[in-house]
Amino acid sequence: EAQVTQNPRYLITVTGKKLTVTCSQNMNHEYMSWYRQDPGLGLRQIYYSMNVEVTDKGDVPEGYKVSRKEKRNFPLILESPSPNQTSLYFCASSLFPTAGVRTDTQYFGPGTRLTVL
């Protein structure tokens, strides 16, 4: 089954304790991305990756790190989490679009609810 998996699904942690949220896809997608969802703000892009070892900042990258050492995995790292990073996080992946072909549909993971105390 084609899917994007995220772990953990729920996490409660304390300020300053480093954490990693994993993301894995089994569809051989080049493009992967992380978003955070906050009430009234919709989804905001944190980082994205066009392929292995190629990452770039989205709209809200401060306080986050990512890596893309393998095509299927795109972990999100919070080196020193703070309460303002309490949010719902989504990982997504897609192929690259080609003109006129609907190949760029993003597949989203189930989300990770993070609470930083």
Added chain:
Amino acid sequence: AQTVTQSQPEMSVQEAETVTLSCTYDTSESDYYLFWYKQPPSRQMILVIRQEAYKQQNATENRFSVNFQKAAKSFSLKISDSQLGDAAMYFCAYRSYNFNKFYFGSGTKLNVKP
């Protein structure tokens, strides 16, 4: 940076009726993609419909259709014959053609009344 605006935080529709959700965006690009995503209470993000900016024809997917007005930078979603399962949060999204960045609106919560 591009911005996407959904001015209706919440809307209600009677079952079997038609409802239109509004979305406007701001961009200086000529090529881009627009999307509507549905997020039910399960929080799963589900693609509803997709529109390429270079296409003048409005996209349709069964009961879902869009009204894409490129000059006005408007991208509304029409849901016909609304069903109880349509109740969800709906997000409008913009993807930059060249830079692969995505921008989402703040969402519209749709209630469907039986």
